[in-house]
Amino acid sequence: MRITDASYGSNEDGLIWGYRFEPEQPAQSIDTNAVAQFLAAPAEEGGGGFLWLHFSLSNTGSERYLRRALELPDAFYDSLRSEVGSTRLELDDGALIAVIHDVLFDSSFDASEVGTTSLCIGPRLLVSARLRPLRSVDQLRAAVRSGQSFRSPVELLAHLLRDQASVLGDILRKSTQQVDRIEDRLLANRISTDRTQLGALRRSLVRLQRLLAPEPTALFRLLNRPPDWISHDDIQDLQQAAEEFSTAIGDSAALVERVKLIQEELAALVNEQTGRTLFVLTVVTVLALPINLIAGLFGMNVGGMPLAESRHGFWTVVVALFVLTAILAYAAFGRRRD
Numbered sequence: 001m002r003i004t005d006a007s008y009g010s011n012e013d014g015l016i017w018g019y020r021f022e023p024e025q026p027a028q029s030i031d032t033n034a035v036a037q038f039l040a041a042p043a044e045e046g047g048g049g050f051l052w053l054h055f056s057l058s059n060t061g062s063e064r065y066l067r068r069a070l071e072l073p074d075a076f077y078d079s080l081r082s083e084v085g086s087t088r089l090e091l092d093d094g095a096l097i098a099v100i101h102d103v104l105f106d107s108s109f110d111a112s113e114v115g116t117t118s119l120c121i122g123p124r125l126l127v128s129a130r131l132r133p134l135r136s137v138d139q140l141r142a143a144v145r146s147g148q149s150f151r152s153p154v155e156l157l158a159h160l161l162r163d164q165a166s167v168l169g170d171i172l173r174k175s176t177q178q179v180d181r182i183e184d185r186l187l188a189n190r191i192s193t194d195r196t197q198l199g200a201l202r203r204s205l206v207r208l209q210r211l212l213a214p215e216p217t218a219l220f221r222l223l224n225r226p227p228d229w230i231s232h233d234d235i236q237d238l239q240q241a242a243e244e245f246s247t248a249i250g251d252s253a254a255l256v257e258r259v260k261l262i263q264e265e266l267a268a269l270v271n272e273q274t275g276r277t278l279f280v281l282t283v284v285t286v287l288a289l290p291i292n293l294i295a296g297l298f299g300m301n302v303g304g305m306p307l308a309e310s311r312h313g314f315w316t317v318v319v320a321l322f323v324l325t326a327i328l329a330y331a332a333f334g335r336r337r338d
Helices: 032-040 060-068 075-079 135-145 151-187 195-210 213-222 232-300 313-337
Strands: 015-021 050-056 088-092 096-103 114-121 127-129
Touching: 015 032, 032 060, 032 114, 050 135, 060 075, 060 127, 060 151, 075 088, 075 096, 075 114, 075 135, 088 213, 096 135, 096 151, 114 195, 114 232, 127 151, 135 151, 151 195, 151 213, 151 232, 195 232, 213 232, 232 313
Parallel strands: 050 127
Antiparallel strands: 015 050, 088 096, 096 114, 114 127
């Protein structure tokens, strides 16, 4: 499915897009002028339909319009100003308030490329607001524009959560491919450029996991005591979305553990190489010690120097040094082989 361009803007009320859903029918676009008319009509006259309104928080007119035209809980407005933190899903004044996280629309995924979407879900209305475009939200819009029908705002939320799990699964597949390449290079003892890449990958996965891990738990807690206006089919959709998301989180935790093990193996190889280098330096120093010692003694230029009058004194000292060095070398490398 082709994802739409992220360069779209919002109108004077901050609305990026709005859709009206009717049973068994494709969604129709709607603007802010028709929202009040739809919500003022009784549910029977509306034919059981509902609205999805998506707002841009970078437009200062968004919150003004929401407070003026829609009756939303205060918890939703508080979530608009909250920083990126853990996922929330709770009931407030009969409405479902959700704060979900996802990677940005054009992100290749970095630790800083995570955004937040705040949602308020009621029987006839789903309001979502974000500061920057997110990938899963745009995938949901692509599904709506392709003609897929939705029976309720909760089904729309369940589809969004499945898209979110799909985005996470795509990130995990790409990350797994990177880890596989690094592991192949590790087996070939090429470790010069992989430690930094592994560290950055692990930080990104851990941050994403920390942000998204509470989401399945919040969903299961909601499913234990759902609101009266959520149908049985919607509960099943949410349960399926929670299970898919929980599986993706489990795969993320397994990949983080795998990266950790590879980092430990890399550290062990580096320590082994360092120990080998230090051993070679130590052996060279020990082998050079007799030569330096004898050279220092014979270079004192004082009386009583041994072998000073002998014709073979120089070669005697050289042979003695050679024998002593050979004994030290045998002791050093023989112990290492043992």
